[in-house]
Amino acid sequence: MLQRTDSATDSLVVEGTRIDLIERGKGRPVLFLHAENGIEPAAAAIEALAKSAHVVAPTHPGFGRSDVPRGMHTVDDLSYFYLDLLDQLDVRDVTLVGVAFGAWIAAEIAVKSTARLHRLIMANAVGIKLGDRETRDIADIFALTEPEYLEIAYCDPNAGRRDYKSLPPAEVVAAARAREATARFAWSPYFHNPQLKSRLHRVRIPTLFLWGAHDRMVDEAYGRAYCAMIPGAHFETIARAGHFPHQEQPEIFAKRVLAFMDGK
């Protein structure tokens, strides 16, 4: 089903759009949707999940080396793209896992169709607007310096620091594309879809919110309010992690995901 293009990563063409895709492990299917910082920082979490599950981890259109078709501007577009991908892979009982921006995509998928889904797990999710029009729910990361951003996005800012001068050039381009693609989809309205909140009641599969407790880009109160809008959803925090708990605590993250997938 997947078309191998090189030794490191598979690729897949969905309705004419080619994306990179990692496929690892055996077991029940997990579709992992990466955060706004790209697929590379998710490597350890993907490996941890793959010990007990069949993980499919695409690189979103516009991120990494994945194409982005002209006219694809919104997370709504991305959600239809992934519904097409699920149809194409013809998988069922999928545990859908998204982190941060990826959790927003996951929510947009789940409000449209849960026909192929078994469980939904959203970590440090963005995607809705809670505060009044003059109150930011989500820090304006594009107005921050890199040290300021690392300080609010991570429990340990060193976890997010990358030395671009020593990274392989392709990885630096991927980081630049991640920033650009995040702006493409989340610039305005900023990291949310005004319509999403009123649709969340449609998510009728078991749902777990995970929350890196040190996230100061978007705080726990936001996560709890978001969680309360999905019928029956549970909320758990992950200690010593910020906005990207899969990156700062990959083993714990994977353990929580797998436990929820298995109904524990």
Added chain:
Amino acid sequence: MRVYQFSEQPYYPTWNDHSGSLRVILPNRKCDPRVAADLFHRYYDEYQACDDIGLDIMLNEHHQSATCMSSAVVVGLSVLARATKKARLLVLGYPIGHRPDPLRVAEELATVDVISRGRLDMGFIKGIPYEIAASNRNPVELMERFWEAHDFILKAMTTHDGTFNWEGEYFHYRQVNIWPRPWQEPHPPVWSTTGSTTQARVLGERGYVMATLGTGYGTRKIYDAYRKSYLAKFGRAPTADRFAYLGLVAVAKDKEEARKRGHLIAGYLRTSSIVHLPFRNPPGYLPAEDNARLMRGETPPRSFTKDGRGINMHAATVEDLIAAGILFCGTPDEIYAQIVDFCDHCGGMGNLLMMGHGGELTHAQTIDNLTLFASDVLPRLKAYRQPDAEAAAAVVAA
């Protein structure tokens, strides 16, 4: 050669009173409206003086900035369309990729063209990175949006037999029929700016007037990219009037006074990049490959002296700015020689966008700068014979 006088209309009284950013986030409490009013009237007086002494006029806009108070350039255009009689009015430009409503742009510009009786030159620009924060326009696909706005504006200006429909990727209208229509046929001349050879090729294919800023003796490369695509498209060489260059100009009877003025005008360069870091390069404004190079710490100079030495125009000395063709500075004879040398080097340049006021240059100094230029340099530049356009293009074609 045409010469357009240009000032950024700065609010310089705050230039030493900021916390690392003269743009975007500098609180407007630091702007005293009474001082701003005096400055605006002074700047408009200087522009009106240009009308009397044979200089054309260029206006621009920036947003949320003490470096440039002209945040809604249509206001300045409107004032000057009525208050001047002869000067061409170049707006360079309208950041049309940022505007929510290109119909309004077409109406504003057509009205200015009519009131000025056909003196508008219509510059459409991408806008510098710092404008993104003010417009909140998505920097990704800014240029796609720009070109759709451009197509729409020209269609609105050239459709005269009733309404038309527009359901594009970014803009939607169903009954478009602007009143008034522009004075100039088929529409005011289109200008644009760039610093890249890629965009120069695009502008060459359209035959628009292309301006560069701060490119110094690296300008030729950009002009040649334009020449190549113009030649391929139109089968002839672009004449010098297709090229424009923004240079700082400080002229005085004696050399020392000119240097002093040059230093003051270059205050524009020293302040223009004082911007809080995150606003300097919004995501998607540059291609990812270019951003990756910046992330790796590769920041090649963009201003070059005649002998190929890169300089940082934001920190350079007056002498280096002169060597790089960014500042034309000296007595009338020296200035004339510098400008002509630059034109020859570029293979022809027919529109000097002259920053004859900048920074803290006083009103009296500015008026003296402009009048001396108009009396002792401009006539010679008008008589100057540009390099042969076909010869310049033939070099590129070969």
